[in-house]
Amino acid sequence: MSPLMVCLVGLAGFFLLMSQGMPIAFSFGLSGFIGIILLKGLNPALATIGNAPYTWATMGALLPVPLFMLMGQFAYHSGISTDLFLAAHKWLGKRSGGLALATTVASTGFGACCGVSLAGAATMSAVAYPEMKEFNYHPRLSTGCIAAGGSLSCLIPPSAAFIIYGVFTETSISKLFVAGILPGLLLSGLYMTAIIIMCKRDPSLGPPGPSYSLKEKLIALKGVLGVLGLFIFVIGGLFIGVFTPSEAAAMGAFGAFIIMVLRRRLTRSALVTALRDTLISTCFILTITIGAMIFSNFLALGGFSALFRDWILSLHVSRHIILITILLIYIPLGMVMDGLAMLLLTLPIVFPIVTQLGFNAIWFGVIMTLIVEMALITPPVGMNSYIVHGMTKVPLEEVFRGIIPFFFMMLLCLALLYIFPQIVLILV
Amino acid sequence: MLLKKIEKGIHLIENIFAIFGGILFLAMMFLGTGDVSGRYLLNHPITGTMEMSSIMMGVIVLLGWAYTQRHRGHITVELFISRYPPRVRSVVNFITLLLSLILFLAITKQSTLIALRSWQEHRVIPTLGIPTAPFHSLVPIGAILLCIEFIIQMLYLIPDMRKEST
Numbered sequence: 230m231s232p233l234m235v236c237l238v239g240l241a242g243f244f245l246l247m248s249q250g251m252p253i254a255f256s257f258g259l260s261g262f263i264g265i266i267l268l269k270g271l272n273p274a275l276a277t278i279g280n281a282p283y284t285w286a287t288m289g290a291l292l293p294v295p296l297f298m299l300m301g302q303f304a305y306h307s308g309i310s311t312d313l314f315l316a317a318h319k320w321l322g323k324r325s326g327g328l329a330l331a332t333t334v335a336s337t338g339f340g341a342c343c344g345v346s347l348a349g350a351a352t353m354s355a356v357a358y359p360e361m362k363e364f365n366y367h368p369r370l371s372t373g374c375i376a377a378g379g380s381l382s383c384l385i386p387p388s389a390a391f392i393i394y395g396v397f398t399e400t401s402i403s404k405l406f407v408a409g410i411l412p413g414l415l416l417s418g419l420y421m422t423a424i425i426i427m428c429k430r431d432p433s434l435g436p437p438g439p440s441y442s443l444k445e446k447l448i449a450l451k452g453v454l455g456v457l458g459l460f461i462f463v464i465g466g467l468f469i470g471v472f473t474p475s476e477a478a479a480m481g482a483f484g485a486f487i488i489m490v491l492r493r494r495l496t497r498s499a500l501v502t503a504l505r506d507t508l509i510s511t512c513f514i515l516t517i518t519i520g521a522m523i524f525s526n527f528l529a530l531g532g533f534s535a536l537f538r539d540w541i542l543s544l545h546v547s548r549h550i551i552l553i554t555i556l557l558i559y560i561p562l563g564m565v566m567d568g569l570a571m572l573l574l575t576l577p578i579v580f581p582i583v584t585q586l587g588f589n590a591i592w593f594g595v596i597m598t599l600i601v602e603m604a605l606i607t608p609p610v611g612m613n614s615y616i617v618h619g620m621t622k623v624p625l626e627e628v629f630r631g632i633i634p635f636f637f638m639m640l641l642c643l644a645l646l647y648i649f650p651q652i653v654l655i656l657v
Numbered sequence: 658m659l660l661k662k663i664e665k666g667i668h669l670i671e672n673i674f675a676i677f678g679g680i681l682f683l684a685m686m687f688l689g690t691g692d693v694s695g696r697y698l699l700n701h702p703i704t705g706t707m708e709m710s711s712i713m714m715g716v717i718v719l720l721g722w723a724y725t726q727r728h729r730g731h732i733t734v735e736l737f738i739s740r741y742p743p744r745v746r747s748v749v750n751f752i753t754l755l756l757s758l759i760l761f762l763a764i765t766k767q768s769t770l771i772a773l774r775s776w777q778e779h780r781v782i783p784t785l786g787i788p789t790a791p792f793h794s795l796v797p798i799g800a801i802l803l804c805i806e807f808i809i810q811m812l813y814l815i816p817d818m819r820k821e822s823t
Binding site: 246247248249250251252253254255258259262275276278279280282283286287288289291292295296299471472475476478479480482483486501504505507508509510511512513515516517565566567570609610 | 678679682683685688689690692693707708711712714715717718719721722724725726728730731732733734735736737738746750752753756759760761763764767768770771792793795796799800
């Protein structure tokens with residue numbers, strides 16, 4: 230078998246194992262291991278799988294991942310996301326579709342203290358959904374805006390997707406974080422536009438709620454100050470270069486911990502749950518990284534990445550056509566794969582091509598993160614949609630129908646970022 | 658009965674490792690904060706913070722493997738498998754567990770060799786001056802625990818695979 234053939238069989242093997250319910254991390258590891266045996270023999274393969282776990286589990290560059298996750302967990306247990314929603318609710322609730330708008334605003338805010346989106350979607354399902362149900366919101370609108378809103382935390386720093394991208398492409402994580410701010414706000418704005426348009430066309434989707442006095446509105450803002458302070462401290466410190474990403478993450482986790490203490494939310498059970506959930510997420514993300522590194526080692530040994538790159542670069546077509554084609558392939562890939570795993574699998578192949586074509590690495594990082602975000606909500610394997618379905622008991626089909634308008638907003642956002650790269654690069 | 662006892666023992670070890678991991682998270686957080694505050698407020702950073710934190714992360718991940726597997730924390734794609742009839746699903750689960758077991762047995766074997774070499778060579782982590790061998794040993798420890806967890810889960814599947822065939 231030629232090396233290229235082995236690579237293709239290895240890829241097919243990986244997808245087969247993954248589709249049969251084997252954890253993605255182990256599917257990567259096993260298909261990579263067998264692939265290297267076929268290419269180079271047993272000993273090099275054993276050497277690879279023997280070294281990879283220690284090397285990648287102790288990789289200092291990945292430290293921000295667990296620490297930002299810890300920050301998100303502490304922020305979540307300190308009740309920040311509930312306060313954000315209640316504040317936004319008081320300001321926006323009386324409009325048609327106002328609670329859905331409030332959910333989007335709260336998700337945007339929560340994204341600023343959380344690196345992965347599942348916690349956001351889970352809280353909003355618990356807090357915002359019952360409220361929307363009470364005011365007779367259509368379940369499609371309420372679950373759609375929760376699932377889509379949760380995914381905002383990918384673009385809005387801190388974000389695990391940016392850290393992984395930064396580490397594996399040697400791009401500055403601080404710059405990626407800063408670059409994500411405007412696109413994140415743009416997408417949040419697009420979501421709100423979609424909600425307003427939908428509710429204008431069919432007011433029964435989101436009937437208006439009660440109105441509040443200015444005093445009540447101002448008091449509600451108090452709960453938001455903590456989040457705002459934490460975000461400005463952490464991202465600001467990164468931006469002006471006072472902290473490295475892992476320092477910012479440690480300080481951010483500490484800050485969120487202090488907020489939890491000040492709000493008297495530091496109970497034993499909250500602390501244990503926060504640490505336990507951080508442990509499991511850290512373990513699965515780093516194990517996927519270990520597996521993906523074994524697998525990409527295999528693809529590199531088989532010369533797959535190089536062959537693919539040379540082939541693409543030899544095509545005499547516009548670089549935009551190449552990139553758009555790559556992005557179009559990502560959308561269905563994201564439908565069947567976990568977003569981060571997809572990033573780890575494809576970056577070693579795609580990133581060299583994209584930079585050789587002359588695209589900006591930071592800009593592409595933001596584009597890729599938006600793609601990861603799409604992968605989080607699209608059927609059949611959209612994690613966020615599953616969480617929302619699991620917690621609200623709204624049928625999965627309804628949730629998936631609900632995300633359609635938001636998915637189109639993501640596509641629109643992608644197009645806008647493509648046409649106006651300044652949105653990404655102006656702050657960097 | 659013996660199996661139940663073994664399972665209990667293994668889960669106890671996993672839980673102890675998980676608690677230890679949780680404490681290390683807090684340690685990483687305080688260490689990082691102490692380092693930054695020390696640098697800016699007292700002009701005295703904590704040397705080796707990055708290395709220490711990286712090793713703590715390694716301990717958390719490697720010793721957390723089995724715990725995460727037990728709580729189904731390793732992300733899977735359940736799109737197809739959730740539609741299989743129960744018995745087929747058990748068989749497929751059994752096979753993927755077996756394959757995972759083979760992978761991690763290989764990892765256990767190789768990482769044990771690496772750890773043994775590390776004990777013999779007395780290598781140290783440069784900035785910290787502490788030996789690497791104990792940390793290299795975490796890979797086989799975490800891997801063997803994960804292997805046992807795979808076996809426990811496989812044993813639980815056996816009755817499900819038999820049930821509807823009779």
